[in-house]
Amino acid sequence: MVVQLQMVFQIILLLFSIDAIFVQAAASLAINGSCEASCGGVNIPYPFGIGDGCFVDDWLEVNCSDSWSPPKPFLRSFNLEVLSISLGGTVRVNYPTFYDCENDTRSSTTNIVEFGKSPFIFSQSENRFVAIGCDNLAKMVSVGGLASVIGGCMSICDTGGLMDASTCNGINCCETTIPPQLDAFSATIGKVNDNPQTYVAITMNKGCKSAFLAEEKWFKADYPFSNASDIMLEVPLVLEWGIFNTSFNSLPIANDGSGSTVNNASSNFICITTNRTSIFTCSCKQGFEGNPYLLGGCQDINECLNNPCLNNGFTCENTYGSYNCLVPDSKRAIIIAGISGCLGLLVLFVGGWWSYKVVKHRRMIKQKNKFFKRNGGLLLQQQLSSHEANVENIKLINSKELEKATDNFNENRILGHGGQGTVYKGMLAEGRIVAVKKSKVLDEGKQLEEFINEVVILSQLNHRNVVKLIGCCLETEVPMLVYEYVPNGTLSQYVNGQTQEFPLTWDMRLRIATEVAGALFYLHSAASTPIYHRDIKSTNILLDDKYRAKVADFGTSRSIAVDQTHLTTSLVHGTFGYLDPEYFQSSQFTEKSDVYSFGVVLAELLTSEKAISSTRTQEPRSLAVYFIQSVEQNNLFDIIDSRVLKEGKKEDIIAVANLAIRCLNLNGKKRPTMKEVAMELEAIQMSQQKDHNLQENYEEFEYARAEMYKPGDDLPPPTTSTSSDAQPLIASQST
Known part of the structure; x- marks a missing residue:
């Protein structure tokens, strides 16, 4: 009885399978059998088609024009002659x-x-x-x-x-x-x-x-x-081309009548969205070929016709969507004998491998010592032990810890690329999140001395708005620096509109500008040895978890003697759009060159424009020139960011704009120092803060007066006070 029930069940399944096959064949015939398959020698595959009911939507309708001999197919919506159509999209x-x-x-x-x-x-x-x-x-x-x-x-x-x-x-x-x-x-x-x-x-x-x-x-x-x-x-x-999602359900493959839908695991085709999310394209899965837009359109490929197993001496067995390579019986005994011999050799190989690992480990230790010396490890240790260097809290970190911290320098950990190397996000053994900068290979000699000098300089910096150097690793082919991790990206991402979900307010922009100016003043004047940054730009200004500014990327920075006024370089270093024109012409970098670059950052904060833009509706491409011209033509408020205009006081905006103009003066001697810039920005910020406090105190006073009197009582007139700090700031353009 059980056997008979099993046979009945199998017969029912077979009938359902035959019914599904007939449904697929009927749907395919309805599209292909009654529609023209070509025009003038050009194949017109579905979902394109000629005539009513032969195309999925009007965009893919093809008109076969008899005005030509032979006829020519045209996309009806655009009257463009069709030369060929690929189901690949x-x-x-x-x-x-x-x-x-x-x-x-x-x-x-x-x-x-x-x-x-x-x-x-x-x-x-x-x-x-x-x-x-x-x-x-x-x-x-x-x-x-x-x-x-x-x-x-x-x-x-x-x-x-x-x-x-x-x-x-x-x-x-x-x-x-x-x-x-x-x-x-x-x-x-x-x-x-x-x-x-x-x-x-x-x-x-x-x-x-x-x-x-x-x-x-x-x-x-x-x-x-x-x-x-x-x-x-x-x-x-x-x-x-593709198919709109609104027309997608009109395809025969959207539902084959038996409950099997698109992208079902048992289907032999797959449909995905393109870069334009509302448009789909379909393709046959690996092992199938044909038209993926028709029911049963993707047919199994018989890979065994070309016998891909022949080169290995195997026989080929075709399967649905794939194939198998089978070992002939005559070779099975040979393979077993080979495996037995290999097991014996495996024992020898294991012993050899262990010996190799021991030798490799010793070589690795020697290589690390070699790299440590080549990358200036001995010189750095000497500097660290010197009282004159005054280096604090700098760590020499081994390569294994950094490999583990960055998941073997996984590409997914990359934070950014620069001229000096690649920066990875990592976590040290004690749980501290850091940024690991993997430098380029250093040449021995002067370049090595400059690298060690840079490490010592950076380790001496101690300012809340300068990214802190934690340590370095010298036992690898390329030296690595480890910095504190700053989580909220670069200032460029915010002022240039790449981060729409958190726009910068006017107060935040003014505070960031003040913090960066203070950090540069510290580098130029307050540090033990004056330092020129040489690459100030919005992408080198990071924002921490509280959106405080952190000046970063000191790869091209240089320290100078206290009595030295400039740095002469054989090659001009910097970023186009931020580069001081005077330095570009003379190859002499001064502290005023950093001031010029900061002026461009101020213009970015005011306008939310990029330093160099090929999409700006008006010439020139340089924001510095564009900003200066707009001020000279009394068009300043036409280019200021709308949020800045809404939130900032007009006199404060004018004061910051005039400060930016002075920083961008082509004559470096006429530019202010970073100390002057920092003091002016602090004054503007304090004036704005005082206005906020006056407004808050006035609102609290009005609330208290309202509580003292009942409704209907005559309230005494409010008192007002004026302050010289509340007067508009007037700044003149330096020429």
Whole structure:
């Protein structure tokens, strides 16, 4: 009886399986059997389609035009000719070009297709922006709102007028990459050099110029013209496509009728969202191939047709979605004998391995001693034991502790990269969270002495707004420094809008500026040996758990003698946008060079603009120049951050802005010292704090008066007081 019940149960399961197969076949036939599969030799796979009911939504409808012989397929929504469609998420189309020809009244300015609301974007990896022609300055411009340049390149002239598309190296032809997630663009064509005498002898300069977005493979392999004055009205390019989540449930695979849904573990396909979260793409799983958008569209691949096991002497057995390599019986005995012999050899290998580990351990100890000496360990120990060095609380940490602290310098622990090395987050054995800076390999000689000198200098610094050095490790190939960990990132992340969830208030900005100024004044004047930081910028200002400023990254800092006025360097060190123009010209770094860099940070705090920006709607790209010009043109409050305008007093903002202008003076002698800067900022902060206290006291007084009188009583008039501290601060621009 039990056997009969089992047979009945198996028959029922078989019937359900057959029914599911018929449902899948019927759904596939409904899409493929009644729809045109191609047009003019171009395959049109579902979810694209020709005719009603053959496509998943209107964006993927294809029109097969009989106006051509043979017919040509077009994306109906954009009237773009389709060259090929890949189920991998791309479609090749012919796209119009932009051109400029003398004596040609045709206009190419209307050649703009906007994909903004569609599931299409231009493929960043497959396409290149190309400009062709002599003396051609082509710019890629955004569409909609304020048009801004998002890319471009320029090509110079060659008298022969020839070009090589395979290189396109800037002679009669140039190319460049495009921004990600691009869904619309326009192009402008101009001249590289407006001097008419420059190209007098080059007659080909009167020919055509063009600019277009094209598929990189096509352009470099199949571009049909070799003359730079030739143009094409349309060129192939690649679009990336997907399916909107609103249309996703219309797919046959959304539910196959038997309760199996998309991404079920038993499915042979998978669907995921793209970088655009509302758009899906599907693909067959490994071991399957076909159309993942159709029921039963992904079919098992018979890997054994190519017998991947043949090279190993095994036989192949195909499985659903994979394959197995089986050992023939004739070889099984040989394998057993081989294993037995290997076991005997294993004993010998274990003994050899143990001996190797002992020798390796001894070599490692010798190597650590070698690295310790090469990285200046003996010199540092001498400095640590010297009373003149006055080094306090500096630790020599071994490499094993730092490896354990950083999980063997795991990439997930990286906090940032710099010119001097890489910084990792770690936790020491006592539980202290630290930042470990892994330096670059040092050359012996002067560079080594400078590194040791830097360690000694940093260990002497003791200021609440300077990142504290905890210790160092010298027994590795590259020396490592260990700093206190500062958790809340860099000032740049907050003033440049990268951290939207916690915007900086005006009080916080003013306090941070005052703290940084105090730290620089300490480095320049109050430290035992004057120190020039040489790389002050918002990314080198860290914020702790209470959002207090910590000046960091002393990799390029240098100490000088007390009576020394400047530091002369063979190479100019610094960051573009913060670099003192006077230092750039003379190679002489003074304390006023740090003042200039701090002036740029003040401008960042006031405007929330980047020091260098290619997306700024107005020239120049440099924030320092842009800030100075805005002040000179009485446009200061047009560029100030909206939150600063809302929360700050006008006279305080003007005072800080004028201080920034004085710091950015091109003549270093006319800039204030960091002591003067710190004192002025402290005065502004104290004045603002006093105004806050007066307002709070007045509100408490009004509340107390209201409690003393009943409703309906005549209240005496409120008294007001004025203070010279409450008057607007007036600052004059230093010239």
